[in-house]
Amino acid sequence: ASGQEISLEELVEAAGETQVLFFGEEHNDTVAHFLQDTLYTMLLNRFGTVALSLEMFETDAQLVLDEYLAGYVGESRLKKDGRAWKNYKNDYRPLVETAKEKKQAVIAANAPRRYVSMVSQKGLNSLETLPKASRSYLPPLPIYTADSGYYARFKDAMGEVGHQMKDDVYYAQCTWDASMAYRI
Numbered sequence: 145a146s147g148q149e150i151s152l153e154e155l156v157e158a159a160g161e162t163q164v165l166f167f168g169e170e171h172n173d174t175v176a177h178f179l180q181d182t183l184y185t186m187l188l189n190r191f192g193t194v195a196l197s198l199e200m201f202e203t204d205a206q207l208v209l210d211e212y213l214a215g216y217v218g219e220s221r222l223k224k225d226g227r228a229w230k231n232y233k234n235d236y237r238p239l240v241e242t243a244k245e246k247k248q249a250v251i252a253a254n255a256p257r258r259y260v261s262m263v264s265q266k267g268l269n270s271l272e273t274l275p276k277a278s279r280s281y282l283p284p285l286p287i288y289t290a291d292s293g294y295y296a297r298f299k300d301a302m303g304e305v306g307h308q309m310k311d312d313v314y315y316a317q318c319t320w321d322a323s324m325a326y327r328i
Contacts, residue, residue, distance in 0.1 A: 156186045172235070174234055181238040184242060185242055195250075196240075197250075197324070198252065199253055200229050200236050202255065204252075205252045209222065209252050212240075213243065213248075251327050252327070254320060255283075259282060260316045263315050263316040264312050264315070265312070267312050268289065271319070283323050283327075289315055
């Protein structure tokens with residue numbers, strides 16, 4: 145909270161006072177992914193049970209992810225049906241394998257791309273038109289979007305393009321964010 149550097153050991157001890165620990169990363173940063181796996185392993189060694197939530201897997205991939213963790217299907221099936229990202233092998237596989245070895249839950253947290261794309265093309269209200277089974281892969285509707293500070297930071301993060309894009313792209317980002325928060 146103070147911005148002071150601490151060791152991983154100190155971080156693990158401090159995590160004992162929390163329910164959720166967010167570890168942000170650049171998706172293609174192999175060093176950060178190595179650090180994630182190291183921290184995850186340390187948390188497991190200290191606390192025994194730690195659920196892992198991954199943005200990489202979409203909510204409609206939860207079943208195949210669970211089947212893989214339980215040993216019902218192989219890794220090639222997980223990668224195919226789970227639509228694993230191209231950097232799965234080096235960056236995310238170690239986390240999933242650690243969870244599998246330690247019999248830990250892995251949460252497929254991201255909203256399915258097809259629904260996020262729908263929002264960016266047709267607006268946030270288009271989610272309300274989906275069948276009930278489709279909406280089961282989303283957080284409860286309506287999705288909250290009213291934080292003007294977040295909206296401004298999102299536009300700034302997108303740079304010049306961000307200030308020209310339509311609001312539905314922002315609402316698509318809110319759909320992703322709400323899905324991940326809800327799954328956690």
